[in-house]
Amino acid sequence: MPTRHLEKTYDPKAVETRWSQEWIERGYFRASPEKPGRPYCIVLPPPNITGFLHVGHALNHSLQDILIRWRRMQGRNVLWMPGTDHAGIATQNVVERQLLEEGTSREALGREKFVERVWQWKATSGDTIVRQQKRLGESCDWDRQRFTMDEGLSKAVLEVFVRLYQDGLIYRGERLINWCPRCLTALSDIEVEHEESKGKLYSIIYPLADDPSVHLTVATTRPETLFGDTAVAVHPEDPRYNRLIGQRVRLPLTDRTIPIVSDAILVDREFGTGVVKITPAHDFNDYEAGVRHALPRFAVLNHQALLDPAGLEKAQAEPAVRDLVGGLPVAKARPKIEGLLRERGALVAVEDHKMALGRCYRCKTVVEPYLSPQWFVDIKPLAKPAIEAVENGSIRIIPEGWVNNYLGWMRDIKDWCISRQIWWGHQIPAWYCLSCNHAHIVTKDGRTTILPGASPIVAKSAPPYCPACGGRQLLRDPDVLDTWFSSGLWPFSTLGWPEQTPELKTYYPTSTLVTSFDILFFWVARMIMFGLKFMGDVPFKDVYIHALVRDAEGQKMSKSKGNVIDPLHVMEQFGTGALRFTLASMASPGRDIKLAEERIEGYRNFANKIWNAARFAHLYLDGPSECRPVSERSFADRWILSRLNDTILQVTNELEAYRFDRAANRLYQFFWHEYCDWYLEMIKPVLQNPDHGDAPSTRYTLQETLEIWFRLLHPFMPFISEEIWQTLPHEGETIVLQPYPSGVPSRHDPEAEERFQVLEEAIRLLRTARALLQYPPAKEVSFFVAQDATKPSQVLALLEPHLSHLGRGRVSIAPTADWPQTNVLRMVSSGLTVGVTVEGDVDLKKALERLIKQAGETDKEIQRLEGKLKNAEFVAKAPPDVIADHQHRLKTLSRDRALLTSSEQQLRAMLEK
RNA sequence: GGGCGGAUAGCUCAGUUGGGAGAGCGCUGCCCUUACAAGGCAGAGGUCACAGGUUCGAUCCCUGUUCCGCCUACCA
Numbered sequence: 008m009p010t011r012h013l014e015k016t017y018d019p020k021a022v023e024t025r026w027s028q029e030w031i032e033r034g035y036f037r038a039s040p041e042k043p044g045r046p047y048c049i050v051l052p053p054p055n056i057t058g059f060l061h062v063g064h065a066l067n068h069s070l071q072d073i074l075i076r077w078r079r080m081q082g083r084n085v086l087w088m089p090g091t092d093h094a095g096i097a098t099q100n101v102v103e104r105q106l107l108e109e110g111t112s113r114e115a116l117g118r119e120k121f122v123e124r125v126w127q128w129k130a131t132s133g134d135t136i137v138r139q140q141k142r143l144g145e146s147c148d149w150d151r152q153r154f155t156m157d158e159g160l161s162k163a164v165l166e167v168f169v170r171l172y173q174d175g176l177i178y179r180g181e182r183l184i185n186w187c188p189r190c191l192t193a194l195s196d197i198e199v200e201h202e203e204s205k206g207k208l209y210s211i212i213y214p215l216a217d218d219p220s221v222h223l224t225v226a227t228t229r230p231e232t233l234f235g236d237t238a239v240a241v242h243p244e245d246p247r248y249n250r251l252i253g254q255r256v257r258l259p260l261t262d263r264t265i266p267i268v269s270d271a272i273l274v275d276r277e278f279g280t281g282v283v284k285i286t287p288a289h290d291f292n293d294y295e296a297g298v299r300h301a302l303p304r305f306a307v308l309n310h311q312a313l314l315d316p317a318g319l320e321k322a323q324a325e326p327a328v329r330d331l332v333g334g335l336p337v338a339k340a341r342p343k344i345e346g347l348l349r350e351r352g353a354l355v356a357v358e359d360h361k362m363a364l365g366r367c368y369r370c371k372t373v374v375e376p377y378l379s380p381q382w383f384v385d386i387k388p389l390a391k392p393a394i395e396a397v398e399n400g401s402i403r404i405i406p407e408g409w410v411n412n413y414l415g416w417m418r419d420i421k422d423w424c425i426s427r428q429i430w431w432g433h434q435i436p437a438w439y440c441l442s443c444n445h446a447h448i449v450t451k452d453g454r455t456t457i458l459p460g461a462s463p464i465v466a467k468s469a470p471p472y473c474p475a476c477g478g479r480q481l482l483r484d485p486d487v488l489d490t491w492f493s494s495g496l497w498p499f500s501t502l503g504w505p506e507q508t509p510e511l512k513t514y515y516p517t518s519t520l521v522t523s524f525d526i527l528f529f530w531v532a533r534m535i536m537f538g539l540k541f542m543g544d545v546p547f548k549d550v551y552i553h554a555l556v557r558d559a560e561g562q563k564m565s566k567s568k569g570n571v572i573d574p575l576h577v578m579e580q581f582g583t584g585a586l587r588f589t590l591a592s593m594a595s596p597g598r599d600i601k602l603a604e605e606r607i608e609g610y611r612n613f614a615n616k617i618w619n620a621a622r623f624a625h626l627y628l629d630g631p632s633e634c635r636p637v638s639e640r641s642f643a644d645r646w647i648l649s650r651l652n653d654t655i656l657q658v659t660n661e662l663e664a665y666r667f668d669r670a671a672n673r674l675y676q677f678f679w680h681e682y683c684d685w686y687l688e689m690i691k692p693v694l695q696n697p698d699h700g701d702a703p704s705t706r707y708t709l710q711e712t713l714e715i716w717f718r719l720l721h722p723f724m725p726f727i728s729e730e731i732w733q734t735l736p737h738e739g740e741t742i743v744l745q746p747y748p749s750g751v752p753s754r755h756d757p758e759a760e761e762r763f764q765v766l767e768e769a770i771r772l773l774r775t776a777r778a779l780l781q782y783p784p785a786k787e788v789s790f791f792v793a794q795d796a797t798k799p800s801q802v803l804a805l806l807e808p809h810l811s812h813l814g815r816g817r818v819s820i821a822p823t824a825d826w827p828q829t830n831v832l833r834m835v836s837s838g839l840t841v842g843v844t845v846e847g848d849v850d851l852k853k854a855l856e857r858l859i860k861q862a863g864e865t866d867k868e869i870q871r872l873e874g875k876l877k878n879a880e881f882v883a884k885a886p887p888d889v890i891a892d893h894q895h896r897l898k899t900l901s902r903d904r905a906l907l908t909s910s911e912q913q914l915r916a917m918l919e920k
Numbered sequence: 921g922g923g924c925g926g927a928u929a930g931c932u933c934a935g936u937u938g939g940g941a942g943a944g945c946g947c948u949g950c951c952c953u954u955a956c957a958a959g960g961c962a963g964a965g966g967u968c969a970c971a972g973g974u975u976c977g978a979u980c981c982c983u984g985u986u987c988c989g990c991c992u993a994c995c996a
Contacts, residue, residue: 013955015955015956016956016958017958201992201993208996225996226996227996228996229996240996273994273995273996274995274996275995275996277995278995278996279995279996280996282996283995283996284996285996290994290996291994292994292995292996293994293996295994362995363993408924408925409924411923411924412923412924412991412992415923415991415992416991416992419992419993524990524991525991527991555990592944593932593933595933595934597924597925597926598925598926598933599989599990600932601931601932601933602932603931603932603945605931605932605944605945605946606932606944606945608945608958609944609945609958610944611958612956612958612959613958614958615956615958615959616955616956616958616959618955618956619955619956619958619959620955620956621955622955622956623955623956624955625955626954626955668933668934669934672934672943672944675943675944676943683955683956684960687955688960771962774961774962775961775962775963777950777961777962778949778950778961778962778963779962781949781950782950783950783951783953784950784951784953784960784961785951785953786953815953
């Protein structure tokens with residue numbers, strides 16, 4: 008038998024680093040389409056290469072590793088596909104910050120050098136991420152690592168873009184889009200975070216052009232955009248204003264007049280004054296209204312959200328006004344404009360107003376609606392099958408609560424703006440012939456803009472010449488694709504698509520996607536749409552959505568708040584197993600995880616408990632003593648095998664249902680409170696007596712149950728289970744590739760389980776009595792056990808050795824009538840009565856005092872105590888049928904109540920005092 | 921504005937065909953009983969947010985209210 012000296016305290020770090028390396032070197036995680044078994048595949052949500060993994064990743068990855076290890080042990084042909092995401096804007100921002108610290112900038116470097124620089128960063132960050140993942144024990148096939156911008160994936164991106172373009176599902180056009188004035192790029196709708204904030208509502212007078220004595224009052228939250236107004240709208244059926252429709256008003260601070268139009272969609276008669284100003288270039292609603300009424304568009308804010316002097320001039324703002332606010336950012340321009348309007352008596356009211364402010368999800372800058380030419384995906388045709396896939400169950404979302412969320416969003420989906428004006432990403436495969444499009448290409452402030460009228464040539468590679476005119480000077484579209492465009496292809500691009508690889512054939516559709524809800528729309532929805540479009544099948548069958556990890560106060564973790572828990576730090580301090588187990592045990596569906604270090608510490612203790620149990624077992628397994636199975640196992644062995652079998656069944660069921668929390672809790676409960684607290688205690692006398700008849704068989708059971716236990720535990724705590732399993736008799740060279748234990752319902756042993764309940768109840772009653780008498784655990788006592796008359800009494804006789812061992816004393820099994828009538832403290836439960844001999848009056852009084860003290864000292868509390876004692880007596884005398892009928896109630900009332908037989912008066916005296 | 925989730929012990933949370941109120945941590949008392957003090961044993965602690973309803977019986981089902989999160993949205 009292999010032996011290894013196990014130190015007194017478990018040192019996770021040494022064990023974990025050794026095994027994580029060893030497993031990979033021996034190739035246990037390598038996947039192959041050739042391998043036998045039904046395929047089981049998970050693609051890892053690729054972490055962004057923006058730095059380090061946080062504890063949210065640790066949760067996400069731990070759950071996947073649990074599934075993967077479990078399925079691998081079940082004999083499935085497993086592939087866990089790892090990789091990283093280039094994370095366009097986010098990564099560009101990280102590198103830009105670095106450049107800023109170095110006193111340089113993206114612009115100074117130029118596009119080519121900058122992109123090179125990001126690739127360098129990618130190498131560093133990518134390495135860090137992979138190191139962290141390996142430390143966590145993730146059993147990915149590391150040889151297959153992919154990156155959303157590597158060669159193969161770039162090929163897939165080109166293929167998808169070109170095919171969508173050819174199918175008419177990608178188009179280019181000028182639209183009002185969300186624009187981040189700091190990142191200087193377009194954002195998709197979902198990249199804007201909405202935040203409730205306090206603003207002001209300004210009421211401004213717009214006098215009638217023909218009759219200044221009449222005016223309309225418009226309300227706006229953004230007075231600085233009034234220069235861009237091209238109409239005011241009223242409701243067609245509003246009697247206050249409908250006679251004015253078609254007339255014009257004078258736009259304050261400008262030399263323009265604008266028409267009064269009628270618009271029932273835009274205007275709510277009940278709100279404000281019932282008059283709305285229309286600024287088509289700076290508001291999404293107004294943009295639509297502008298289209299309806301064929302209004303001109305004046306953009307008065309530039310790409311940096313500064314009031315644009317040229318735009319103001321075009322909009323005919325008064326020259327003095329232009330000089331005052333031109334070039335100013337919105338925040339500075341607004342009070343100036345407010346002042347001007349006030350001076351002229353055009354400002355009639357300023358009220359506080361709640362409003363939702365949109366911010367860039369990457370840099371939190373306030374996003375502006377901005378008119379610009381962009382690329383879009385016509386998404387409705389792709390969304391339709393993606394809706395159906397979830398409706399008809401081809402894709403299962405767990406927990407179900409997210410289904411409606413998903414469907415709601417998909418049914419109301421808007422075209423997806425996929426172009427970004429940044430440098431880091433997949434450059435759009437579109438070229439423009441300079442001779443055909445020379446009028447449409449404008450370079451200003453170092454930014455090249457390709458106007459909407461230009462005609463692109465879309466192809467997988469640069470065309471050698473213009474097919475229209477034969478021109479050889481072609482300009483590639485400078486924009487790159489939204490980062491989610493490439494990650495949306497992840498489930499099939501990583502398997503080799505567009506090539507028809509064996510991997511694709513074997514592992515697509517993948518089995519399960521494990522992710523958090525915040526990227527349900529960004530990523531999951533896009534993968535489903537792309538998967539159905541290009542593979543003709545769903546990308547995964549189950550989507551398991553887990554919660555967000557927050558700090559102990561429930562705050563979202565963020566670097567700026569300083570409440571980030573670093574998984575590496577935790578792993579160093581408490582061990583990877585403890586971290587993984589903590590995260591699994593807290594992964595209840597539909598609730599965020601508030602992670603506190605104490606919790607992790609608790610599971611560190613669990614790992615140590617496991618370690619010590621193994622050390623204990625080795626004391627008896629390592630010697631030359633006989634160890635063999637027998638047909639007739641002892642009661643204790645039968646009981647623990649039954650409990651283990653139940654645990655296997657339950658853990659497996661919970662994993663099937665993605666209830667990692669319940670699986671983890673069952674494992675914990677089983678090992679600590681059933682295996683260690685009871686089983687190991689029960690078998691000690693057998694193990695310690697080499698001549699005991701049960702010894703060889705019990706040693707066998709000990710060794711057998713431990714070996715199974717570690718296989719059961721392995722997906723949750725991979726390192727400690729491998730380390731100890733190696734010291735036990737086993738087959739195979741690693742636990743990683745051993746079969747997962749399987750339970751059989753028929754192995755449940757009701758006789759042993761029932762017998763155990765009697766034993767447990769008796770021992771608990773006895774211990775309560777001992778505690779009341781303050782008898783130390785080592786003190787030998789004489790005690791009595793009697794069973795309820797309705798129950799077969801031979802059970803107690805069978806349990807006698809366990810009673811005396813666990814009870815630490817001499818046990819007499821006899822009806823209560825045969826017990827000594829004085830100096831015995833009795834404890835009664837529904838089925839058992841246990842009495843402990845009281846040695847001397849002093850102890851007894853003390854016990855009573857304790858009892859009273861525990862109950863409290865007020866009259867009410869003493870009454871309660873009396874009631875308890877009466878109930879205890881009542882139970883002892885209750886006829887069997889009453890007990891049966893009211894079992895639940897009586898159990899509560901009667902459990903663990905003390906009955907004093909020596910003298911009722913003595914009790915009364917104590918109570919009255 | 922719409923939608924979803926939550927409110928159970930001091931803290932973090934389990935608790936689905938409606939009948940026993942539970943776990944971990946923390947707290948109290950006793951114990952270094954030769955696997956483990958990162959431990960053992962025994963305890964204290966809760967009108968299961970509030971108000972109604974259905975039921976023999978509700979933490980669980982229904983209605984309403986309050987508070988807290990989140991998602992989503994064009995009320996100027």
